[in-house]
Amino acid sequence: MKYDAAVVGGGMAGLTAAAYLVRSGLSVILFEKDLEVGGLVRTFNRGGFVFDGGIRAVESSGIVLPMLAQLGIDVDFIPSPVSIGLGRDIVRLGSRDSLGQYRDLLYRKFPDRKADIREIIHEILKVMDYMDVLYGIDNPLFLEFSKGSAETLRGLVPWLFKYLATMPKIARLRKPVDEYVAGFTQDRALVDMVAQHFFQKTPTYFALSYFSLYLDYRYPRGGTGALPRRLAQYIAERGGDIRVGTEIQRVDPGKRRITDKSGKEYGYGNLVWAADAASLVRAMESNPDKASMGGKLKERIDKRAKSLEGMRGSDSILSIFLSSSLLPDYFANITSPHLFHTPSLRGLSTNPLSSVRPHPGEKQGEAPASRAAAKFIKDKNKLFHWVGTFLDLTTYEISIPSLRDPALSPPGKTGIIVSTLFDRDLTKHIESLGWYEELKEYAARKATSILDETIFPGLSASVQDTSVATPLTLERMTGNLDGAITGWAFTNPSIPAETRLMRIAKAVETPIPGIFQAGQWSFSPAGLPISILTGKLAADRIAKARKVKR
Numbered sequence: 001m002k003y004d005a006a007v008v009g010g011g012m013a014g015l016t017a018a019a020y021l022v023r024s025g026l027s028v029i030l031f032e033k034d035l036e037v038g039g040l041v042r043t044f045n046r047g048g049f050v051f052d053g054g055i056r057a058v059e060s061s062g063i064v065l066p067m068l069a070q071l072g073i074d075v076d077f078i079p080s081p082v083s084i085g086l087g088r089d090i091v092r093l094g095s096r097d098s099l100g101q102y103r104d105l106l107y108r109k110f111p112d113r114k115a116d117i118r119e120i121i122h123e124i125l126k127v128m129d130y131m132d133v134l135y136g137i138d139n140p141l142f143l144e145f146s147k148g149s150a151e152t153l154r155g156l157v158p159w160l161f162k163y164l165a166t167m168p169k170i171a172r173l174r175k176p177v178d179e180y181v182a183g184f185t186q187d188r189a190l191v192d193m194v195a196q197h198f199f200q201k202t203p204t205y206f207a208l209s210y211f212s213l214y215l216d217y218r219y220p221r222g223g224t225g226a227l228p229r230r231l232a233q234y235i236a237e238r239g240g241d242i243r244v245g246t247e248i249q250r251v252d253p254g255k256r257r258i259t260d261k262s263g264k265e266y267g268y269g270n271l272v273w274a275a276d277a278a279s280l281v282r283a284m285e286s287n288p289d290k291a292s293m294g295g296k297l298k299e300r301i302d303k304r305a306k307s308l309e310g311m312r313g314s315d316s317i318l319s320i321f322l323s324s325s326l327l328p329d330y331f332a333n334i335t336s337p338h339l340f341h342t343p344s345l346r347g348l349s350t351n352p353l354s355s356v357r358p359h360p361g362e363k364q365g366e367a368p369a370s371r372a373a374a375k376f377i378k379d380k381n382k383l384f385h386w387v388g389t390f391l392d393l394t395t396y397e398i399s400i401p402s403l404r405d406p407a408l409s410p411p412g413k414t415g416i417i418v419s420t421l422f423d424r425d426l427t428k429h430i431e432s433l434g435w436y437e438e439l440k441e442y443a444a445r446k447a448t449s450i451l452d453e454t455i456f457p458g459l460s461a462s463v464q465d466t467s468v469a470t471p472l473t474l475e476r477m478t479g480n481l482d483g484a485i486t487g488w489a490f491t492n493p494s495i496p497a498e499t500r501l502m503r504i505a506k507a508v509e510t511p512i513p514g515i516f517q518a519g520q521w522s523f524s525p526a527g528l529p530i531s532i533l534t535g536k537l538a539a540d541r542i543a544k545a546r547k548v549k550r
Contacts (some may be wrong), residue, residue: 002267009274011039013519016535024543033247043223049415050408056399061529066142085341116185127208177207192347197395201490277521313484316471318422337403424471440468487520
C-alpha cells in the first residue's frame with residue numbers, strides 16, 4: 001500500500017508531524033521501533049509507582065500549548081515549580097524575583113565573590129529578557145489567521161520588531177557557557193555551580209535561558225507520557241496508522257519505498273524522518289537497489305553520509321528510580337517537585353582526570369573527564385573510585401512525580417527520580433569489562449547516600465525498590481546516537497544541522513527529494529519545543545506541496 005506520507009520515529013517530532021498530516025486529510029503511517037510511542041517523553045509503572053523515563057517536565061516556550069490548542073487536544077497540566085540546591089541549602093523559584101534568592105544562596109556559599117556573582121546574575125537577567133521577547137507570544141506558526149486575524153496581527157507586528165532586534169543579541173551569546181561565566185570570575189568552583197548541570201559546551205544563550213524556562217515548567221496529569229498518548233489517540237481517531245515495534249531498515253528514495261525489519265514494503269509520497277539522523281543514511285545505503293539510482297541521488301546520499309562521519313551525539317544521562325516509604329509531605333517540606341541539586345561546592349573541574357589527553361576534536365584541557373576515564377582506566381578499583389568522585393561532585397536533577405499528582409505513588413509512599421549527565425563512552429567501557437550491573441548498583445547506592453547525607457536524611461533506609469537506566473538504556477530504547485538526549489554534541493567541530501533560529505524552517509529539509517527531517521537531529525540545540533516545531537514545519541511543507549499539486 002502507498003501512503004501520502006510516512007513518518008519514521010514515534011517521538012514527539014514524529015507524532016506532531018503525523019498529527020498535522022492527518023489533520024490535512026492525508027493518508028499517514030507512522031513507524032516506531034519501540035513498543036510504545038513517546039521516545040524521550042514517556043512514563044512507566046513499577047510496583048505502583050509511576051516514573052517518567054525521559055523528560056521530567058514540559059516547558060511550553062510558546063509552542064507546546066499552542067500546538068495542543070490548534071489540534072484541539074486537551075491535556076491537563078499541573079504547575080511544576082523548580083528549586084535549586086547547593087550543599088544543604090535549597091531555594092524555590094516561584095517568579096523572576098526568585099533569582100534574588102538564588103543570588104543570595106551563591107553569596108552564602110561564595111562570600112568572597114559577591115561582585116562576581118552580581119555580574120553573573122546580571123547576565124542571567126539579560127538572557128531572561130531576551131527569552132521574554134522570544135516567547136512573548138505564541139509561536140506564529142500555531143496562530144490561526146482565519147479567525148480574528150486583525151486582532152492577531154495587531155499583537156504580532158510589534159512583537160516581530162522586538163524579535164528582529166533581539167535575535168542578533170542572542171546570536172552573540174554562542175560561546176560555551178562555562179567559558180562565558182569564567183569571564184566574570186576566576187573562581188572555577190563558582191563557574192561550575194552555575195554551568196556544570198548543562199551539557200558540555202552548551203551555548204550561553206541556551207544554558208542561561210533555562211532560568212526562564214524553569215518558571216515555565218508544567219507537568220501533564222498522569223505523567224509526561226500523557227502527552228504522546230493523546231497525540232497518538234488524535235492520529236488514530238483520524239485514520240492514521242501507527243505501527244509500534246516496527247523498525248524501518250531500508251529506504252529507497254528513488255522508488256519512494258521503505259522496508260521494515262520483517263521485509264514488508266510500504267510506498268510513500270513523502271517521508272518524514274523523525275528518528276536518529278545517522279540511521280536514515282544507513283537505511284538508504286542498505287538499499288539493494290542503490291546501484292540503480294541516478295548519479296545525482298547517490299552523490300547526495302554519499303555527501304550526507306560523509307557529513308555525519310565522526311559526529312557525536314550530545315550528553316546522555318544516568319537515572320535512578322527510587323521507591324521510598326517516606327511520605328510525600330516529607331519531601332514537600334524540603335523542595336519543589338523538581339530540583340536541581342549540587343551536593344558539593346568543589347565542582348566537577350576538580351575531578352582528578354580533567355587534565356588527561358583529550359578526545360579527538362577537543363583542545364587540551366577540555367577533554368570531558370568521563371570520556372578520559374573510559375579510555376584510560378581498566379583497574380576496577382580506580383574506575384569505580386572515579387565514578388564515586390564524579391557522583392560526589394556532579395549536579396543532580398531530581399523529580400518527584402507524586403508532589404504534582406498524588407495518584408502517581410501508592411498512598412503514603414513516594415517515587416523519586418534522580419538523574420545526572422553521564423558519558424556513554426564510560427558506560428560502554430564498563431560494560432565491556434563486565435561490570436555494568438555493578439555500575440548500576442553502585443551508582444544507585446552512592447547517589448542515594450549522597451542525598452541522604454545532604455538534603456533527604458533517612459532516604460537510604462526508606463528505599464524499598466531501585467531501578468537504574470544508563471546511557472546504554474537510552475541508546476537501545478531510542479536508537480539515538482550515543483544515547484543522546486538533545487541531538488548533536490556541542491563538542492563536535494561543526495554541527496551537521498541548522499543552528500540559526502531565524503532559519504529553522506530550513507532545518508526540516510534534506511538533500512534527498514521527498515524526504516524531510518524533524519526532531520532533535522534536525523536543529524541544534526534541540527529539546528521538546530524544537531521537536532514539536534520541526535514536526536509541524538515538516539508536515540506543513542508536505543501538505544502545502546500536496547495542495548499545490550492538486
